[in-house]
Amino acid sequence: MNCEDYQDLLSDFIDGLLTPEDHNSIAGHLSVCAVCTDANNDLGAIVGFCLEHRDEYEAVPNERALWLRISNMIEAELSGSAPSAIPENAGWWFRLMNQSWQLSFPQLAAATAAIIIVVTMFTVVSLRSFNFTGGGVSDVSTAGLALPSTGLSVKERFRQQQQVIDYWNERVELNKARWNPQMRETFDKNMGVIDAAVNDSMRQLTQNPHDEVSEEILNAALNDKVELLKEFAAL
C-alpha cells in the first residue's frame, strides 16, 4: 500500500475499527512516514474535538435543504463576481469583447439563419435599386455631375436633376456648332421625345401627386435625358 491507501484507512484506524493486521500495518507505516503521521494527527485532533463537543450542537433538521442553500449561495457569489472583471469606466467595445458568450446549438443556428436572411435581403434590395437606363448593362457612369439621390420630394428631385441637365446641356451647346446638320437634327428630335415624356409625367403628377407610375417614368426619362446629354457632350 502507498500513502494514499494508508490515509484512506486513517478514519477507521482512529475509531479502532480495523482488523489487527491492518492496524499493525498502519502503525508500522506511521512510524516511518512523517506525512501520514501529520495527517493522522490532524484527523485525530478533529475527531477528538468532535467527541468532546458532541452534545453542544443541535442536529440539522434537513441536511439536503441546508446543502441546497449553501450550493445556491456559492453559485450566486460566483455569478456575481464575474462582471467585476470589467472596469466601471470601460468602453462598450471593451465590454463587448470581454463578454462571455455561451449559446446553445439552437440559439447558434437561429443567429446564423438571422444573419443569412439579413444579408440576403440587403442584397436583393441593392439589386432591385439597379436602374436600367439603357446606357449600359453595368453601372451608369457618373462622371461630371452626379444624379441627385432619392428620398426627396418629386419637385425637389426634379429641381436638382434639372441642375444636372442644365450643366450637361451647356456642354452640349458648346459642341453643337461642330456637328453636321444631320446629327443636330437627330439629337434635337430625340431630345424632344424625352422632353415629351418628362412633360407628360409632370402633368400627370400635377393632377395626381401620388401617382407612382408617373413618378417612375419621370425619373427614368430624366435619367435618359442626362445620359443622352452626357453621350453627346463628348462629341
Add this chain to the structure above:
Amino acid sequence: MNFYSPTTRNRVSLAAFPALFLVFVINTNAFAQQRVSRHYPAGKNVRIELKNLSGTITVETWARDEIRITATMEAPVVHFNPRQTDTGLVVDIVADNRDRREVGDVNFKIQVPPRSSVDLETRSGQISVSNIQGDLVRAHVWTSGDITLSGVNAARVFASNTTGNIFFDGEFASGGTYEFKSGQGTITLRLPANCGFRLVATAPAEKISMGPFLNGGLKTLGQGRRITGDVGDGRASVTVTNYQGNINFLRR
C-alpha cells in the same frame, strides 16, 4: 452603214446622258466607300463588344469557331482597329476616331458562333441580331434606329432606343432577365405560347396589348399605364417601357 437618222442619233445621245451620269455617280460612290473584312479565331463562347457612331450593325451566326467582321465605311479614312481580348473582340469606332470630326456611317456585318454574347451600341442606326444563344444580347441605340432581335435565346437581353421600333422574336430562359425600352417606337415581343415570365410593362394608357398572353393574374395600375403580373410560371423577369409608343405581345 448608219442605221439611225440624225434625229434618232440626237435622241439616243440625249437618252444616254442621264444613264452615263448615273454610272458615274455609282462609280464615284463605289470608290468613296471602303470595305474591310477581318477574321479572328474564337472559342464557342465569345463576347463581341461594338461601339459605333452611326450606321447599321448586323450580327449573324455561323457554324465556325471564328469571328468575321466586315465594315463598310463611307469615309475611307475611318480608323477601324478591332482589339482581341481574352474573351472575344472589342471594336470601338468612337474611341478610335475621337479626334475626327466627320466619320460618316460605318456599316458592320459580324458573323459569330451561336453561343456568343454580343454587346452593341451606336449613336444612330439600325441593329439586327439573329440566332444568338449566348449569355447576353445587348443592343442600344442612343437616338434613332430600329432594333430587331430574331431567333434569340439568351439569358439576358437588353434592347433600348429613343426613336425607332424594337422587335424581339425569341424565347425567355427560366431565371433570365429581359428589358426593352423605347421612347417613341413600337415594341413587339413575339414569344412561344408556353413561355413564362414576370412582367412589368409601362406605356401610355391603352397602348399595351397582351394579345394571347392576357390572363387574370395580370394587374393594371396607373389608369392602364402599367401591367404587372405573371404569365405562365413567371420564372423570367421581363421589363418593357415605352414612353409614347405601343407594346404588343404576339404568339409564335
